[in-house]
């Protein structure tokens with residue numbers, strides 16, 4: 001977990017340049033080896049960023065990188081599809097960066113410098129963007145591709161911000177762990193979009209739980225029950241099968257991990273954070289009851305999992321993407337001497353009717369934005385060379401959610417070591433759209449849907 005608090009984040013641009021200049025004068029010994037010297041030579045060029053995966057979140061993440069206190073430039077963009085890249089560039093240029101991004105009335109101006117020859121399209125576009133003189137890669141494509149993109153970025157000596165989940169299957173998780181270790185050895189910084197770790201209310205609540213304010217922990221509950229995601233199924237027309245699945249990545253487990261991994265990871269990760277580790281077994285149930293159309297790939301629309309940690313503590317998790325039901329996105333922790341409610345900006349610890357701790361009340365618009373803080377922390381670490389690597393706990397939480405999916409797909413009890421060692425889900429690593437897709441449509445259309453009791457865990 002990150003031990004960087006919001007108070008350690010703020011380094012002004014002047015401080016940054018002074019640090020940089022002093023480090024340059026000292027023969028760059030203080031610099032992080034992954035940074036190109038020009039970043040520290042006065043900062044004229046700024047910290048150059050490549051955005052890889054120019055969708056909704058990528059656009060937001062790029063806006064947050066640009067909104068840090070540092071001299072950041074969006075220098076290259078890469079996407080599998082031209083229309084996505086163009087839409088993202090247009091949005092950023094006009095200062096509209098979507099649901100999670102920073103709105104900047106007049107746009108980001110000269111901070112966006114992505115001429116045609118630094119706009120790359122296709123499945124190998126990520127390599128070209130990483131290789132065109134940038135310092136940082138923002139990896140926000142589908143989770144299945146994350147290990148491939150992360151590996152290439154760290155090999156090329158780039159700092160990384162990558163979205164969660166960091167993989168869709170165990171082979172990808174193992175790759176992330178191996179690459180994260182390499183990143184540490186190269187002193188490259190790695191931030192991951194599990195933004196609860198940068199929400200001041202979570203940071204305080206988790207610290208209080210871990211020091212024993214609510215006693216010994218008995219159970220945890222994690223929920224992401226909501227309606228369908230804002231993802232529309234796109235018809236195949238004359239695409240190749242692989243292109244079709246990547247366009248519709250959300251609905252394929254080998255690309256998204258299913259929504260238990262893609263979305264519910266946030267809640268599962270918060271529970272792992274509280275517990276200081278991952279569960280060792282999972283059993284559960286799930287299915288596809290409402291989102292049944294052939295256009296919706298092979299994922300479920302609901303999962304419920306009982307996870308058990310090594311000390312016997314249970315975490316009950318449920319996630320549902322079905323309209324018209326009770327919605328709830330939060331985590332709950334029960335201890336022998338109190339309870340905790342965990343939710344963005346609103347975490348609260350109670351004992352019966354008594355409030356043990358609640359965050360300060362803020363007026364609308366005053367709340368600290370963890371999506372921004374996670375970028376402030378990352379760019380501060382890049383600027384001052386401090387340690388920052390969030391990949392390990394992200395990999396652990398990604399694997400926990402994958403273990404949950406194995407349990408709901410199979411109906412069997414699944415053990416951590418066996419799940420992590422399995423090779424059942426291929427890592428997405430195609431570089432061209434004419435590569436065969438790892439799962440193929442059925443003769444009658446649609447895809448094989450997992451059946452509990454029949455489908456093997458892995």
Ligand SMILES: NC(=O)c1ccc[n+]([C@@H]2O[C@H](COP(=O)([O-])OP(=O)(O)OC[C@H]3O[C@@H](n4cnc5c(N)ncnc54)[C@H](O)[C@@H]3O)[C@@H](O)[C@H]2O)c1
Nearest residue numbers: 053054055056057058079080084140141143163164165193
């Ligand atoms: N932290 C959060 O709260 C949060 C919120 C939303 C999304 N996310 C995560 O962000 C990631 C992206 O989600 P999104 O909602 O932006 O999806 P999206 O579909 O809007 O964006 C994904 C983009 O990646 C592109 N792409 C696909 N394959 C690619 C490849 N091989 N190389 C380069 N580009 C490729 C797609 O064309 C698309 O433009 C997911 O991992 C998701 O879980 C995180």
